[in-house]
Amino acid sequence: MTIVPAKLILASQSPRRTTLMTEAGYEFDVQPAAIEEKVDPTQTPTNNAMALALQKARWVASRQKRCFVIGADTLVVLDKKIIGKPTDPDDAERILACISGRPHQVITGVAVINPEGQSFTSATASTVQIKTLTREEIRAYIKTGEPMDKAGAYAIQGQGAFMVTSWSGPFDNIVGLPVDSLRTLLREAGYRHPSK
Secondary structure (H helix, E strand, O other): OOOOOOEEEOOOOOOHHHHHHOOOOOOOOOOEEEEEEOOOOOOOHHHHHHHHHHHHHHHOOOOOOOOOEEEEOOOOOOEEEOOOOOOOOOHHHHHHHHHHHOOOEEEEEEEEEOOOOOOEEEEEEEEEEEOOOHHHHHHHHHHOHHHHHHHHHHOOOHHHHHHHHEOOOOOOHHOOOOOOHHHHHOOOOOOOOOOO
């Protein structure tokens, strides 16, 4: 008798997370969660990241049978305040001016829900140092369109790399999915990576 392994689903519309999981060797389906991403001002950024990741995973898990669902949410934190995705180019300019010349944290919460409905969560933090940006650099970068769907209004793995002077912590966490943390959660949840 052959036992079919439970399906793996990524509850995210992020192409960056899809790429990271594919590069890590996972076979999975993508089903974005249709939730409103609201942070709770009474909670820490770390707890917010994990809570949002869990909301995404739960939304998809409630619509699927016999699967492992992964949710993730990345937040940028400056001076203990959460900086979200820009709402428009003016907001992107404001965000980039705020992080210019300063270090900030990138926190990614990851949640896994197994076929039995048990949930497992973790959060990973990295620190990124941005160079002092001129107004011209900020505006030229915004014109590329890249900042508009990114927490903190930049992509370290894309054209925004020019502004990063250093970072500490996992690089893939800054991109949007700490793969080592994900592997640990999947093991804890009972997922066994199929042999190739």
